[in-house]
Amino acid sequence: MRIRPLEDIDISPIVDIDEKIGGRYRPEVWERQIGYYLRRDPEGSVVAELGGRVVGFMLGEVRSGEFGLEEPTGWIEVLGVDPAHRGKAIGRIMAEALLAHFRELGAHRVRTLVDEGASELSAFFVSLGFEPASLRPFVKTL
Amino acid sequence: MSTRTTSLPKTYHDAVVKWREAFLPDYDFLLDNWEKHFPNDPRFELCAYRQLGMCTEIECGEWQGKPKYNQASQMVPEQAHHLLGAIRAQASTEFGSIQQHRLTLARAQDEEEQFWILRMMAEELRHGYQMLHLLAEDDWSSVSKDSSSDMIEEILSMTTGSHVLGAFNIDFDSFVDNVVFCALIDRVGKYQLTMQRQSAYQPMAESMPQMLREEAFHLAAGVVPLRRWATSAARDEGFFTMDMLQRAINKWMPRGLEMFGDERGGGTNVRFGLKPMKNGEAQRLYREEVEKVVRDLNLRYLRARVPELSLAEAPLALDRILAGEAAPGAGGVRAEDLLRLPHAEFLRRRGVPAFRMVGAGGEAYADLHEYLRHLAGALPEAYRAGCDYKDYVDALAKVQGGELTTEEAASQMPALRRVGGACPCSKSVRWVVDAPSQAAGA
Numbered sequence: 001m002r003i004r005p006l007e008d009i010d011i012s013p014i015v016d017i018d019e020k021i022g023g024r025y026r027p028e029v030w031e032r033q034i035g036y037y038l039r040r041d042p043e044g045s046v047v048a049e050l051g052g053r054v055v056g057f058m059l060g061e062v063r064s065g066e067f068g069l070e071e072p073t074g075w076i077e078v079l080g081v082d083p084a085h086r087g088k089a090i091g092r093i094m095a096e097a098l099l100a101h102f103r104e105l106g107a108h109r110v111r112t113l114v115d116e117g118a119s120e121l122s123a124f125f126v127s128l129g130f131e132p133a134s135l136r137p138f139v140k141t142l
Numbered sequence: 143m144s145t146r147t148t149s150l151p152k153t154y155h156d157a158v159v160k161w162r163e164a165f166l167p168d169y170d171f172l173l174d175n176w177e178k179h180f181p182n183d184p185r186f187e188l189c190a191y192r193q194l195g196m197c198t199e200i201e202c203g204e205w206q207g208k209p210k211y212n213q214a215s216q217m218v219p220e221q222a223h224h225l226l227g228a229i230r231a232q233a234s235t236e237f238g239s240i241q242q243h244r245l246t247l248a249r250a251q252d253e254e255e256q257f258w259i260l261r262m263m264a265e266e267l268r269h270g271y272q273m274l275h276l277l278a279e280d281d282w283s284s285v286s287k288d289s290s291s292d293m294i295e296e297i298l299s300m301t302t303g304s305h306v307l308g309a310f311n312i313d314f315d316s317f318v319d320n321v322v323f324c325a326l327i328d329r330v331g332k333y334q335l336t337m338q339r340q341s342a343y344q345p346m347a348e349s350m351p352q353m354l355r356e357e358a359f360h361l362a363a364g365v366v367p368l369r370r371w372a373t374s375a376a377r378d379e380g381f382f383t384m385d386m387l388q389r390a391i392n393k394w395m396p397r398g399l400e401m402f403g404d405e406r407g408g409g410t411n412v413r414f415g416l417k418p419m420k421n422g423e424a425q426r427l428y429r430e431e432v433e434k435v436v437r438d439l440n441l442r443y444l445r446a447r448v449p450e451l452s453l454a455e456a457p458l459a460l461d462r463i464l465a466g467e468a469a470p471g472a473g474g475v476r477a478e479d480l481l482r483l484p485h486a487e488f489l490r491r492r493g494v495p496a497f498r499m500v501g502a503g504g505e506a507y508a509d510l511h512e513y514l515r516h517l518a519g520a521l522p523e524a525y526r527a528g529c530d531y532k533d534y535v536d537a538l539a540k541v542q543g544g545e546l547t548t549e550e551a552a553s554q555m556p557a558l559r560r561v562g563g564a565c566p567c568s569k570s571v572r573w574v575v576d577a578p579s580q581a582a583g584a
Binding site: 005006007008009011012016019020025027028031034035038039040041042043063 | 180182183258325355358359361362363364365366369370373431434435438441442445453
């Protein structure tokens with residue numbers, strides 16, 4: 001398995017993985033998202049390749065100054081693994097690469113948000129050493 | 143990961159700023175609107191970045207495992223000569239692309255796409271600055287009679303037509319060129335920078351990581367609009383057609399292939415530890431990557447045209463259409479509605495296939511006029527009206543008529559390899575002489 005930084009040629013495989021997971025074809029969403037992450041820091045996002053095919057992606061970046069968090073903080077914001085390749089520790093390997101990059105950029109903490117109903121995703125982050133934090137999301141419908 | 147930031151000596155820095163005022167007049171407009179288009183992104187800074195903590199041993203070639211060089215004088219003269227050529231060529235491409243992009247930047251139909259290109263131009267300026275920094279920081283007298291200031295002036299004097307590589311001597315005809323250039327020609331840049339990241343010359347290797355980070359966005363500034371345009375073409379919306387995109391791809395792809403140098407060459411750079419791949423190998427990987435881009439654009443077109451096609455069905459339908467087979471459920475899309483990567487020998491004027499009359503589909507032509515009719519159907523009309531195309535056709539006619547060998551014709555192509563000293567009558571920016579005590583040269 002090869003882990004490498006995100007590139008423009010990953011748009012289509014990421015669109016495909018998203019469709020396999022969620023059942024919706026959303027190229028416009030990923031073109032915008034990947035344009036953003038490439039602009040910010042292409043090494044802050046990674047893809048996993050198996051046999052030359054992209055089978056997983058993890059998008060993130062280091063930011064500071066948000067939500068009162070002045071320290072540089074790594075954020076893992078989106079991830080996906082091709083359902084046909086689950087169970088191969090692809091998510092873990094991508095996370096390790098991303099965490100190493102965040103550390104190089106001076107981040108001492110990495111954060112993410114997981115829906116309460118997404119137990120599988122929660123378990124994944126817990127297995128990586130993530131713990132529930134005191135910072136809670138609040139939402140108001142407009 | 144830490145990075146060292148440096149500036150050029152004031153004289154050179156001011157010369158680049160003067161150059162920017164001439165060739166990137168929208169720079170202030172970019173900065174004034176930075177927050178609107180790139181919120182929370184660090185603001186652009188004109189400086190040189192050197193990544194610290196990189197590999198200090200030569201990574202390929204004859205001296206693999208030995209310490210990398212920090213000064214050109216530590217290198218074998220021929221090795222330093224090759225390196226200097228690469229730095230000057232790289233610098234020329236960075237400044238050259240800005241001169242091309244500025245011609246048609248204002249014609250963008252979409253503000254976001256325009257600002258992406260504008261940001262890319264500013265970052266190319268920084269890349270050129272980075273290369274000038276390599277020229278300014280070292281003593282090149284062992285391999286060049288030109289001083290650093292001569293070389294910097296020469297580079298800042300170049301205009302479209304006098305740059306080192308052919309792709310940077312061709313005028314843009316429309317904003318389609320801005321975008322296709324990013325998707326195809328900047329991709330060559332990615333390959334070159336990736337190879338130079340392993341350069342045996344440590345300052346070159348350390349210059350690459352930040353340039354590569356920025357280059358990743360430059361490719362997206364090409365590919366994302368192309369995907370959107372393919373979608374709008376499929377829906378009969380907007381003003382871009384697949385034929386327009388195809389012709390622009392045909393215009394730029396041959397120049398992209400030639401940027402790698404002759405397919406048979408590059409061994410010396412590998413032997414000297416300056417690059418890990420020979421020209422032919424890097425060119426092949428590049429072409430394979432562009433093939434992926436073209437396929438993705440076709441799939442984007444097909445699924446926009448026939449939304450009922452599923453993720454599994456679309457690639458199969460695409461393969462059938464491209465093979466000329468019936469593709470039930472593919473909405474009547476024909477092969478000619480889709481994009482095709484031109485044959486590797488199409489429209490070449492450098493390298494092994496130079497001046498062969500090979501069509502975009504790989505078909506060979508024996509008759510010059512028949513070939514020109516084919517080119518008329520394959521290239522943008524505005525490009526065919528320009529001098530670059532005329533010079534190519536003139537040279538091709540002489541090769542076909544036996545008046546020139548392909549090698550002679552290749553060497554005659556306009557100024558593709560002009561790397562001589564600064565022209566005394568150039569309209570260069572020269573040094574900014576508002577601080578006479580620091581001015582270097584006339």
